Amino acid sequence: MNDVQKLVQEAADRLVETGAERGLQVAAYRDGEQVVDVVAGVADPATGRPVTPDTLFYSASTGKGVTATVIHVLVERGVLGYDTPIAELWPEFGAHGKDRATVRHALTHSAGVPGVPVDTTPEDLCDREGMCAAIAAAVPWWEPGTRTGYHAQSYGYILGEVVRRATGTPISHVLRQEVAGPLGVADELFFGVPASELGRLAPLEDPPGEARGEMPAELLASIPFFRVVDGYTAAPTAAMPDAALGNRADVLTSDIPAGGTMSARAVARMYAALLTEVDGVRLVPARRLREITAVAVAGVDEIIGRPVRRGLGYALGATERLDAPTLFGMAGSGGSAAYADTATGTAVAVTKNMVRGGDFGTFDALAGIVLEAAKSR
Numbered sequence: 001m002n003d004v005q006k007l008v009q010e011a012a013d014r015l016v017e018t019g020a021e022r023g024l025q026v027a028a029y030r031d032g033e034q035v036v037d038v039v040a041g042v043a044d045p046a047t048g049r050p051v052t053p054d055t056l057f058y059s060a061s062t063g064k065g066v067t068a069t070v071i072h073v074l075v076e077r078g079v080l081g082y083d084t085p086i087a088e089l090w091p092e093f094g095a096h097g098k099d100r101a102t103v104r105h106a107l108t109h110s111a112g113v114p115g116v117p118v119d120t121t122p123e124d125l126c127d128r129e130g131m132c133a134a135i136a137a138a139v140p141w142w143e144p145g146t147r148t149g150y151h152a153q154s155y156g157y158i159l160g161e162v163v164r165r166a167t168g169t170p171i172s173h174v175l176r177q178e179v180a181g182p183l184g185v186a187d188e189l190f191f192g193v194p195a196s197e198l199g200r201l202a203p204l205e206d207p208p209g210e211a212r213g214e215m216p217a218e219l220l221a222s223i224p225f226f227r228v229v230d231g232y233t234a235a236p237t238a239a240m241p242d243a244a245l246g247n248r249a250d251v252l253t254s255d256i257p258a259g260g261t262m263s264a265r266a267v268a269r270m271y272a273a274l275l276t277e278v279d280g281v282r283l284v285p286a287r288r289l290r291e292i293t294a295v296a297v298a299g300v301d302e303i304i305g306r307p308v309r310r311g312l313g314y315a316l317g318a319t320e321r322l323d324a325p326t327l328f329g330m331a332g333s334g335g336s337a338a339y340a341d342t343a344t345g346t347a348v349a350v351t352k353n354m355v356r357g358g359d360f361g362t363f364d365a366l367a368g369i370v371l372e373a374a375k376s377r
Contacts, residue, residue: 004373008038008366016041023051023202024352025264028370029272031345043202056201056261057351058246060332063260067159068313072284072292073178080166089165092136101144106158107313108297112140114151115232120239126254131157139230149302152234156258172255182281183273188266192255202353204243224305234303241333243355264349271340271347293328321364337363344374
């Protein structure tokens with residue numbers, strides 16, 4: 001691993017120089033020690049502010065792995081269990097046969113409630129009570145536990161409300177107290193960002209000439225991710241996780257744990273502390289790590305329409321290029337991602353401000369350097 005910092009820095013600089021990226025961070029840990037801390041480019045082109053290690057990036061669904069980690073810490077503490085019925089903590093959720101859905105089902109996107117109201121707006125996303133009420137009232141798309149389908153937005157509200165009901169405090173508070181604080185990254189790992197910290201964020205941007213427009217209705221209808229069932233959809237078109245959404249102060253400061261705002265070093269440190277001890281802190285013991293990274297569900301995802309393997313709250317295997325079964329973590333729709341490898345004791349994260357939809361070429365290139373070096377050690 002001696003040369004990996006240099007190799008990653010050179011690769012990151014090239015991505016910025018060629019215009020593929022505007023600004024980014026890469027962080028990696030090996031056996032609990034940080035081995036990569038790379039920044040490149042500009043956080044805010046309007047001011048020329050450079051990316052620094054503590055720059056914050058809204059990283060969309062990369063935050064789902066943070067949400068799962070909060071749940072695992074609470075399970076380890078005995079606050080709740082994976083097989084606890086959600087309705088036991090949140091009675092309203094039990095409507096229409098959802099009383100059989102458990103925390104395990106929510107973690108594995110198997111609860112049968114992948115949708116939110118089709119007309120959901122960014123303002124609605126900021127209304128936790130309203131979103132939770134809508135999800136509690138939803139008719140499940142399948143019997144809980146019988147299928148898996150990506151719960152793009154509802155994942156965060158379901159598990160966030162589970163945490164709030166079980167602890168009496170919002171998930172942002174639990175994240176700070178139980179995960180980020182003990183790891184020394186309480187000011188770099190967030191669901192709801194304090195308003196006073198918004199100036200540290202790197203504004204997101206769409207690539208030149210690639211700003212997203214509305215897709216034709218007939219095209220939307222042909223994509224499983226956008227289908228509508230009883231007025232609910234997994235992907236409300238007015239509230240998609242694009243650059244505009246990720247730059248809204250109301251969204252950034254709200255507790256929406258389907259996404260997260262972070263630095264690469266903070267989320268990499270979190271994954272490192274799942275693998276082993278980091279400066280005296282280990283989030284879960286080895287037996288729990290084995291449980292949460294084992295295959296919990298596998299098969300064709302009902303929402304995204306392709307085969308998936310999932311542990312308890314994490315994707316198993318990262319991208320098409322980095323698909324080792326020992327990798328676990330989550331990626332965000334803008335191209336940021338954070339994963340850990342149980343085979344090598346390595347955790348790696350990439351955060352960036354150029355939003356490229358489902359393009360993870362930058363993560364593949366940068367994380368690939370780290371993971372290859374770890375394997376050859």
